[in-house]
Amino acid sequence: VRITTDNDDEPTQSPTCEKRIRVELMTDAWPEDNSWFLEGDNGKEIAATETFTGGNKLFQQEVCLPENCLQYTFTILDSYGDGITGDGYYRVYDNCGTMVVNGADDESFFKREHTMAINDSCGDEPPVYCEDKAQESFQWKKKGKKRSCKHFAKKNKCNKKIRTSDGRDTFVWQLCEKSCERCGA
Numbered sequence: 001v002r003i004t005t006d007n008d009d010e011p012t013q014s015p016t017c018e019k020r021i022r023v024e025l026m027t028d029a030w031p032e033d034n035s036w037f038l039e040g041d042n043g044k045e046i047a048a049t050e051t052f053t054g055g056n057k058l059f060q061q062e063v064c065l066p067e068n069c070l071q072y073t074f075t076i077l078d079s080y081g082d083g084i085t086g087d088g089y090y091r092v093y094d095n096c097g098t099m100v101v102n103g104a105d106d107e108s109f110f111k112r113e114h115t116m117a118i119n120d121s122c123g124d125e126p127p128v129y130c131e132d133k134a135q136e137s138f139q140w141k142k143k144g145k146k147r148s149c150k151h152f153a154k155k156n157k158c159n160k161k162i163r164t165s166d167g168r169d170t171f172v173w174q175l176c177e178k179s180c181e182r183c184g185a
Contacts, residue, residue: 017064019118023074028088029055033080036090040069051079061067065118069081074101074114075115081110094120098181102156116159117171124156149176158182 027034037048047063065072076090084090084103091100092114101114132149149172151156158173158180173180 005110011177018095019065019067019120021063021065021072021074021100021118022093023061023063024089024091024093025052025059025076026084026087026089027055027057027059028085030080030082030085031055031057033078034076034080034084035079036074036076038063038067039073039075041073042069046072071115071117074116076103076109076112076114078109078111083107083109092116094118099156100159114159115161115171117173117182132178133174137143149179152176153179153181 021038023038025034025036025037031052031054033051035049035051038046040046046065047061047155049059052059060122074092076084078084083154089104091099091103094116096119100116100118103112103114152157152160152172153176158171158176160172162172162175163169164175173182176182
């Protein structure tokens with residue numbers, strides 16, 4: 001695992017890490033095809049892996065996130081283009097243990113990007129009243145069925161970007177705060 005920072009200086013003491021993620025990758029039979037990297041919304045690489053060794057094996061990595069980013073992009077690569085097959089998967093958890101990325105399908109891909117916002121706290125603040133802004137069902141894809149916020153939350157689609165009717169790009173969780181459990185985010 002290669003971790004990069006903004007400067008070349010060695011830290012004299014470990015920095016406090018208020019915001020972190022845990023990346024899990026269960027390799028398939030061809031682990032050398034896979035790697036991942038994480039970027040902040042400023043486009044700078046935060047962490048990355050080289051290729052994996054050991055088929056059908058679970059790899060986990062904790063990554064401390066810089067505080068100056070509002071969003072992060074997790075990118076998974078498969079050099080052969082068949083995706084992660086068999087029992088393989090990849091998942092990203094926030095510092096509260098909530099799964100924010102779930103790649104557990106057998107779809108083929110060379111590259112998949114997942115943009116996510118990570119909360120700073122885990123419920124130690126007073127509760128915030130919120131509701132889903134999208135009170136009616138809305139479409140995920142241009143010609144797709146209309147679905148409710150609860151449906152998107154249940155399918156782990158809260159961190160997906162959609163285009164609103166007024167042409168703005170937004171995350172599903174920004175329309176479905178309550179269903180996606182992102183109140184006050």
